[in-house]
Amino acid sequence: MPNDQLYAWLGHLISVYDVTPFMDDHPGGDEVLLSATRKDATNDFEDVGHSDTAREMMEKYYIGEIDASTVPLKRTYIPPQQPYNPDKTLEFLIKILQFLVPLMILGLAFAVRYYTKEK
Numbered sequence: 001m002p003n004d005q006l007y008a009w010l011g012h013l014i015s016v017y018d019v020t021p022f023m024d025d026h027p028g029g030d031e032v033l034l035s036a037t038r039k040d041a042t043n044d045f046e047d048v049g050h051s052d053t054a055r056e057m058m059e060k061y062y063i064g065e066i067d068a069s070t071v072p073l074k075r076t077y078i079p080p081q082q083p084y085n086p087d088k089t090l091e092f093l094i095k096i097l098q099f100l101v102p103l104m105i106l107g108l109a110f111a112v113r114y115y116t117k118e119k
């Protein structure tokens, strides 16, 4: 099953929509759309309570029907193209700062108090 295609199960027939050109324009964002591809997206689509306008728009992306009996029941796992490896440096820096900044303020307060103390 190609990547950006939406499948909606209707009885034994599956309607297929290619949402690739719609990704940037989808009011609900591209992430939800992408997460609903390559599987039965009927519930995802219905749960949002899409308007009639949305349903009409959907027809623009309709590319055909496939017979459900020809679709393998078990989905093969396709690993992400790039391993998810976010850079943790910024997160670490923020944690350190969260600890250091209050200490620095406290130190500054003591320093000000010490140097402004009347002799």
Ligand code: HEM
Residues within 6 Å of the ligand: 006, 017, 019, 022, 026, 027, 028, 029, 032, 033, 036, 041, 044, 045, 048, 049, 050, 051, 052, 053, 054, 055, 057, 058, 061
């Ligand atoms: C080709 C298929 C789709 C079309 C044409 C479409 C179209 C739209 C449109 C026009 C809206 C604006 C609100 C409305 O008029 O209902 C919308 C909102 C939204 N859509 Fe879709 N959509 C599609 C598929 C999906 C799928 C599969 C999901 C999966 C969860 C989804 C999730 C959402 C969400 C979360 C919103 C925002 C709702 C809100 O903020 O109130 N959509 N979509």
